Every structure is written in C-alpha cells, then in structure tokens.
Amino acid sequence: MANLLEVEELRKSYGSLVVTDSVSLSVGEGEALGVIGPNGAGKTTLFSLITGATRPDAGRVRLDGRDITGVGAAGRCIAGVCRSHQIPQPFEKLTVFENLLVGACFGRAMSEAEATDHCAGVLELTGLIAKANRPGGSLTLLDRKRLELARALATQPRLLLLDEIAGGLTEGECESLIGTIAAIRAGGTTIVWIEHIVHALLAVVGRLVVLNFGRKIAEGNAHAVMDLPEVREIYLGSPV
Amino acid sequence: MSTVSTHPSAQSSTARYLVRTRTRLSAVAGGAGLLAVLVLALLPLTASRGLLQDLFYLFTMLALAQCWNLLAGFAGLVSVGQQAYVGLGAYLLFALCLWVGLSPLLAIPLAGLLCAVIAVPSAFIVFRLRGPYFAIGTWVLAEVFRLLLAQLRSLGGGTGMSLPREVTNEAGFVAWTAELLHVRAPVARDIASYWLALGLAVLTILLIYRLLRSRPGLALAAIRDNQGAALSVGVDAFRIKLWVYLAVAFVTGMTGALVYLQKARISPDAAFSVLDWTANVLFIVVIGGIGTIEGPIVGVIIFYLLQSQLAGLGSWYLLLLGLIAIAVMRLFPAGLWGSLAGRFDLHLFPIRRQLVLRVGSLENGPATGPSSHKNPGGNDD
Numbered sequence: 066m067a068n069l070l071e072v073e074e075l076r077k078s079y080g081s082l083v084v085t086d087s088v089s090l091s092v093g094e095g096e097a098l099g100v101i102g103p104n105g106a107g108k109t110t111l112f113s114l115i116t117g118a119t120r121p122d123a124g125r126v127r128l129d130g131r132d133i134t135g136v137g138a139a140g141r142c143i144a145g146v147c148r149s150h151q152i153p154q155p156f157e158k159l160t161v162f163e164n165l166l167v168g169a170c171f172g173r174a175m176s177e178a179e180a181t182d183h184c185a186g187v188l189e190l191t192g193l194i195a196k197a198n199r200p201g202g203s204l205t206l207l208d209r210k211r212l213e214l215a216r217a218l219a220t221q222p223r224l225l226l227l228d229e230i231a232g233g234l235t236e237g238e239c240e241s242l243i244g245t246i247a248a249i250r251a252g253g254t255t256i257v258w259i260e261h262i263v264h265a266l267l268a269v270v271g272r273l274v275v276l277n278f279g280r281k282i283a284e285g286n287a288h289a290v291m292d293l294p295e296v297r298e299i300y301l302g303s304p305v
Numbered sequence: 306m307s308t309v310s311t312h313p314s315a316q317s318s319t320a321r322y323l324v325r326t327r328t329r330l331s332a333v334a335g336g337a338g339l340l341a342v343l344v345l346a347l348l349p350l351t352a353s354r355g356l357l358q359d360l361f362y363l364f365t366m367l368a369l370a371q372c373w374n375l376l377a378g379f380a381g382l383v384s385v386g387q388q389a390y391v392g393l394g395a396y397l398l399f400a401l402c403l404w405v406g407l408s409p410l411l412a413i414p415l416a417g418l419l420c421a422v423i424a425v426p427s428a429f430i431v432f433r434l435r436g437p438y439f440a441i442g443t444w445v446l447a448e449v450f451r452l453l454l455a456q457l458r459s460l461g462g463g464t465g466m467s468l469p470r471e472v473t474n475e476a477g478f479v480a481w482t483a484e485l486l487h488v489r490a491p492v493a494r495d496i497a498s499y500w501l502a503l504g505l506a507v508l509t510i511l512l513i514y515r516l517l518r519s520r521p522g523l524a525l526a527a528i529r530d531n532q533g534a535a536l537s538v539g540v541d542a543f544r545i546k547l548w549v550y551l552a553v554a555f556v557t558g559m560t561g562a563l564v565y566l567q568k569a570r571i572s573p574d575a576a577f578s579v580l581d582w583t584a585n586v587l588f589i590v591v592i593g594g595i596g597t598i599e600g601p602i603v604g605v606i607i608f609y610l611l612q613s614q615l616a617g618l619g620s621w622y623l624l625l626l627g628l629i630a631i632a633v634m635r636l637f638p639a640g641l642w643g644s645l646a647g648r649f650d651l652h653l654f655p656i657r658r659q660l661v662l663r664v665g666s667l668e669n670g671p672a673t674g675p676s677s678h679k680n681p682g683g684n685d686d
C-alpha cells in the first residue's frame with residue numbers, strides 16, 4: 066500500500082509549550098487511521114499542520130510523495146486534503162447548501178451546475194437535506210457538526226481528516242455515522258479520525274496513533290494499542 | 306444510512322435538483338428598475354440643464370459608492386484611499402486627450418484600464434497591511450499619487466489646468482448628441498455626460514450583481530463569514546480580494562475620468578480629495594446599508610436630497626452630515642436599507658441560492674424546513 070500522507074518530524078510550539086513534538090506518521094492510500102489522546106495532547110494542532118491552517122516550526126508534510134509543506138491551506142484542499150473542524154466553522158450567513166457549494170466549487174473546481182446535484186447528494190448522505198436552505202448559523206451544534214462533515218465531503222477529498230464528530234450523538238445516530246464513514250472509506254477515501262468515542266472509532270479504523278503532550282507515544286493495530294498499559298491509564302474509566 | 310454509496314452525485318439520478326435565486330419580488334424590482342432606467346435615459350428631452358448636472362453628479366457618486374461597497378462591504382477591504390483612483394483616472398484622461406489626442410470616449414475606458422494596471426503594484430504594497438493599517442496604507446498611497454502629480458508641470462503642477470474646448474465640446478459624441486437633439490454644444494455636452502454617467506452607474510450595478518451571483522460572489526461571502534474555513538475548503542482568499550481590488554480600481558478610474566471630463570478643470574487637491582471621493586462615498590454606503598446593492602442606491606438619493614437642501618449652510622453642512630451619519634449608525638447599524646431589508650426580508654437583488662427539487666413542488670421539497678418561516682431571498686445583512 067503506497068502512502069498517501071507522510072508526516073515527518075513535525076514540530077510546533079506556542080511560546081514555551083511544545084504542542085507537536087517531532088511527530089512522524091504515515092497513512093496508506095485507502096486506509097483509516099484513528100488518533101486518540103487526552104485533552105490538549107495536540108491532536109487538533111496536528112490536523113492544522115496537515116491542512117496548512119498552521120505553519121510548523123520544523124518538519125515536512127508529503128501528500129502522495131509530493132512535499133506540500135510550503136503549500137497554503139487552500140492549495141492543500143485543492144490537492145485533496147480536507148478536514149472537519151472540532152469547533153464547527155460554518156459560513157453562518159450562507160445556507161447549508163451554499164456552504165457545500167463553496168467546497169465543491171473551490172475545493173474541487175466544479176461548475177455550479179455540476180456542483181448542485183453533487184452537493185444535494187452529500188446533503189442526503191449526511192442527513193441535512195431537509196435543512197438545505199437554512200442559514201448555516203441557524204443550525205444546532207449537532208447539525209453544525211454534520212455540516213462540517215458534509216462540507217468537507219463536498220470537496221471530494223482524497224484524505225479526509227475528521228476531528229471529534231461523534232461526540233453528543235445518541236446511540237442510533239452514532240451507528241448511522243459509523244455507517245456513513247465506513248461507506249466513505251469503502252468509496253476509496255483515506256481517513257484520519259480523531260475521536261474520544263472509542264467504540265465508534267474502533268468500528269471503522271484498523272490502526273491507531275496515540276498522542277500525549279504533543280508526542281506520539283504508541284502506534285499500531287487498534288485493539289493491540291488499546292490494550293497497552295500506558296493507553297489504558299489515559300483512558301481509565303472510559304468504555305473501550 | 307450504511308447502505309448509501311460514497312459518491313452521492315453518482316447515486317442520485319442526474320439533475321434532480323435545481324437552484325433558484327430569483328424571487329417574485331426581484332422580478333418585479335427588475336421590471337421597475339428597467340422602467341426607471343428608461344425614464345432616466347429619456348429625461349434629457351424634458352429636464353433642465355441644472356437637473357441633468359445634478360443627476361450626473363448623483364450617478365457618478367452612485368458608481369463610486371457601489372465600488373467602495375464591493376470593496377469594503379463584500380471583500381472586507383476597508384480602503385479610505387479610493388480617491389487615488391479617482392484622481393489617477395482623471396489625470397490619465399487629461400494626459401490621454403492632450404498628449405495622445407484620444408477622443409474622450411476612448412480615453413475613459415483606457416484611463417480605467419491603466420488605473421487597474423497601476424493598482425497591481427499598489428495592491429502589492431497595501432495587501433501586506435492588515436485591518437486599520439490597510440486603511441491607513443491606502444490613504445497614504447493616495448497622498449503619494451497626489452504629491453507626484455503635483456510635480457507634473459505639463460499637467461498643471463500644483464495649481465492644475467483646464468481641458469480645452471476642442472476636447473470637451475467638440476468631441477464626436479457631443480456633436481452627435483447636439484445633432485440628435487438639436488441643441489447647442491454646451492447643452493449637448495451636459496446631456497452626453499449625463500448619458501455616460503447613467504450608463505456607467507447602471508453597468509456597475511449590473512456587473513457587481515452578476516459577480517455576486519456567480520462563483521466569485523460565493524467565495525466572497527464565504528470569506529466574509531469565516532476566512533479560515535473558506536481557506537480550508539479551497540477558496541484562495543488572497544486572489545479573489547486582489548481581483549476585486551483591481552476591478553474596483555478600473556471602474557473607479559473610469560468614474561474619475563468621466564467626472565473630470567465634465568468638470569474640464571483639474572487640480573491635484575480636488576482630484577485626490579479624500580473628502581469628496583471617500584468621505585462622501587462612505588457616508589452614502591453607511592447610511593444606505595453596507596453589504597447590499599440596494600444600500601448605496603438608497604444612500605445616494607438621501608445624500609443628494611440632503612446636499613440640495615442644506616448646501617446653503619456652508620461648513621455647517623458638513624457638520625450636519627456627520628451628525629446624521631452618526632445618528633444613522635447608532636439607530637440603524639445596518640444602514641437604512643439594511644435595517645428595512647432585515648426586518649421585512651426584502652431583497653431586490655437576491656443572491657441566495659435556493660435548492661429546489663425538480664420534480665414535486667417547492668413546498669413539498671426540502672426547501673421548507675420546519676423553522677424556515679422566513680422566505681429566504683438573499684444572504685446579506
């Protein structure tokens with residue numbers, strides 16, 4: 066399996082706080098990788114470094130073998146990397162449909178005509194179609210999270226980065242989200258998923274990376290990683 | 306949901322949905338607008354010269370206001386230095402007519418084009434500045450242009466110069482107007498300028514509306530709502546802002562050229578006046594409603610009425626204008642039109658794209674969610 070994403074010795078610090086400490090990892094084409102770690106471990110920051118929202122102090126990011134460390138956030142999306150935001154960032158005055166249209170028109174360079182049915186399809190997939198014409202800012206938190214996923218999907222990413230999208234869902238909603246993500250992966254999209262709801266994560270990903278204090282402390286087969294004593298310590302009390 | 310395929314566009318049969326932006330209100334407004342433009346175009350047949358000169362000023366201010374509104378209200382580029390392009394456009398017109406011998410009708414668009422060219426290196430400088438520094442930077446740049454042109458002795462230096470009559474009154478289109486309407490040259494010149502200004506204002510509005518309804522407009526709205534998120538889905542914010550800045554320089558430059566063709570007398574202090582070409586324009590946009598196309602139209606009418614009623618007050622007039630602006634900003638932060646549009650959901654130039662099912666009625670389709678009680682017609686303020 067060729068690597069789609071390669072992260073090499075990424076470093077980022079805010080003042081004296083090292084948030085990403087020489088993290089290296091690779092994700093194979095078509096793979097689903099889970100990222101776990103306690104609050105403040107640097108998971109979201111890692112996503113920001115991969116998408117170009119944040120500049121690293123050192124290290125490289127490669128997509129499909131191509132060094133994209135110097136490419137800006139918009140350019141990386143066009144190259145095929147798109148994320149959902151942990152704290153939803155909808156375009157508040159645009160409608161839900163228009164939120165997706167932005168992704169399809171600029172992330173994937175579709176014409177508006179091509180994008181219309183594509184976006185409507187994504188809205189159906191993510192359960193937002195009934196709210197297509199509502200302003201993004203009028204959605205509830207749960208729907209805003211769905212919108213994050215939907216807008217990222219509208220760009221037809223090769224690499225989809227999901228940041229805690231299962232929190233707050235009911236059991237049934239969580240099941241259907243797992244189904245959606247599994248289907249996205251089955252379609253060939255490579256996925257990296259940060260998630261605290263571990264059982265949801267394990268239903269989709271085969272491999273896990275564990276971050277703590279900005280460092281990668283474990284990596285490997287998902288179930289094996291969950292059994293490691295240092296990981297159990299972090300997740301003490303949470304259902305595995 | 307687990308059975309759904311990954312490529313939603315492939316699984317939904319082709320073209321099940323369509324997008325609608327027009328509303329009944331916008332269709333009516335479009336018809337009324339067309340009628341208004343027609344009436345205004347025929348006005349020179351009956352109106353007095355004074356009224357035509359007043360309306361000329363109103364139309365040029367409207368074009369400038371629409372430009373500044375696009376720049377500040379839609380692209381978030383709050384420039385207070387647009388007088389740079391009014392002045393440059395005006396001086397370029399003088400240079401092209403006097404030195405190159407171009408007809409004014411040709412010189413106006415060429416002056417606009419050259420303004421857009423000069424805007425490229427200018428953007429390179431001011432785009433490095435953020436927030437208030439951007440505003441200050443644009444103003445400083447305008448001052449630099451003013452000081453440079455004041456050095457140009459062949460264009461009148463610091464005291465300025467006039468356009469000779471063979472340029473203003475004997476240009477081809479003035480003669481054509483004189484013949485068409487059987488009027489003397491000075492009258493024909495006023496009428497021709499009036500038509501040009503009307504055309505410029507109408508074209509500016511139509512172009513901006515078209516821009517906002519197409520992909521660049523979508524990008525601008527996304528950037529306005531959340532620049533970080535816009536970047537994350539592939540919107541090149543820098544590029545789109547640059548294009549807006551250049552396009553606005555083009556139209557602002559043409560407007561400056563037209564204004565000074567009609568004035569036929571130029572000086573650096575007048576052509577680069579921050580009061581005339583930026584403060585007044587800001588007033589128009591802010592009281593009308595920033596971030597809407599209707600706002601500057603409402604604003605320019607109010608501005609014109611105030612000016613014609615209060616012009617006798619001398620410098621008190623400016624003070625009063627300032628007080629009115631402050632009062633409107635306090636009472637109606639979205640401007641007069643903006644507040645009205647917000648309350649009654651009025652959008653004469655709708656931009657919002659409504660997704661509707663091709664088969665089945667809108668009411669049964671996805672368009673009406675339980676809480677979409679308002680009929681969404683546009684998306685701006």
Ligand SMILES: Nc1ncnc2c1ncn2[C@@H]1O[C@H](COP(=O)(O)OP(=O)(O)OP(=O)(O)O)[C@@H](O)[C@H]1O
Nearest residue numbers: 079082084102103104105106107108109110111151
């Ligand atoms: N822009 C910033 N400036 C300063 N500190 C920051 C900034 N962004 C993140 N941090 C800090 O970096 C650390 C890692 O943050 P990050 O959001 O990456 O953690 P996380 O693993 O995603 O946590 P959570 O599980 O709570 O989402 C935190 O201590 C946070 O306070």
Ligand SMILES: [Mg+2]
Nearest residue numbers: 108109110151
């Ligand atoms: Mg996080």
